Amino acid sequence: MAFYTSLMDKIPAYTGLSPAAFFTILAMMVAVYLLVCGMFVDPEELKKHEKNLNPVASFPAPNPVELGDMTEEELMTYNGSDSTKPLLMAIKGQIYDVTMSRMFYGPGGPYAMFAGRDASRALALMSFDPKDLTGNIEGLDPSELEVLQDWEYKFMEKYKKVGNLITKKASAEDSTNGDEKDASKEDQAREIQDLSQDLNSSAETQAGKM
Structure with missing residues (x-):
């Protein structure tokens, strides 16, 4: 308390201002200093600070992939x-x-x-x-x-x-249709193979008769 009283007494003696005026001017000087510092802050430092505040934003989303x-x-x-x-x-x-x-x-x-x-x-x-x-x-x-x-x-x-x-349901139907198509192709292949065997057998029989 004594220090505060002593400080208040010395302000007018050294500055010629009342304590209220002195602290008002001091507060304005601090505000101006902070404003100027903010205007000249390094953009890269500002970006780093923003990334630290929002770590998710520092990892860009991967490019979308067709699924x-x-x-x-x-x-x-x-x-x-x-x-x-x-x-x-x-x-x-x-x-x-x-x-x-x-x-x-x-x-x-x-x-x-x-x-x-x-x-x-x-x-x-x-x-x-x-x-x-x-x-x-x-x-x-x-x-x-x-x-x-x-x-x-x-x-x-x-x-x-x-x-x-x-x-x-649609997915299951597509799968069923695909299985049916595969089965149909297999049946056709068997028919062609059987027909080929019949033709070969017939040709061998005729050759034997000659």
Whole structure:
């Protein structure tokens, strides 16, 4: 307390200013100093500081890779829970890589519930209700479909399409059709082989008679 009183007494003697005026001027000088330092800070140092504050931003997202057709169950594995996989989301059956916006669609993000799903209905209704996290858009009115269309345009402009969403039934049918085609080819090959053997046998018989 004695030091403070002594300091207050010496300020007018050395500066000719009242203590209030002295501290006001001192505060203004400090503010100007900080402002000037901020104007001439090294940009590289500033970038390093920003990266330290946001370590995720310092690791750019890998380039999107075409993944092809996948079922809803397969799409769910790309919901951000596995950091080694890209972050995917579907609109109207079209799958987009949204890894570059992980801060929004990744775990903890405001739209994390949309990741790994076809969120067409939820986007059209601007809904966060889990029951609307589906690609079923039946019953939507024209205005809601227009909202969904706007979302689709935004995704087409910003994100790369990496595949199509298919139903498990369609996938199974494709597999069955493929098996049937393979079986048909095998049957045709056997018929050709049998016919060739018959022709050879007939030719040998005729040659023996001659």
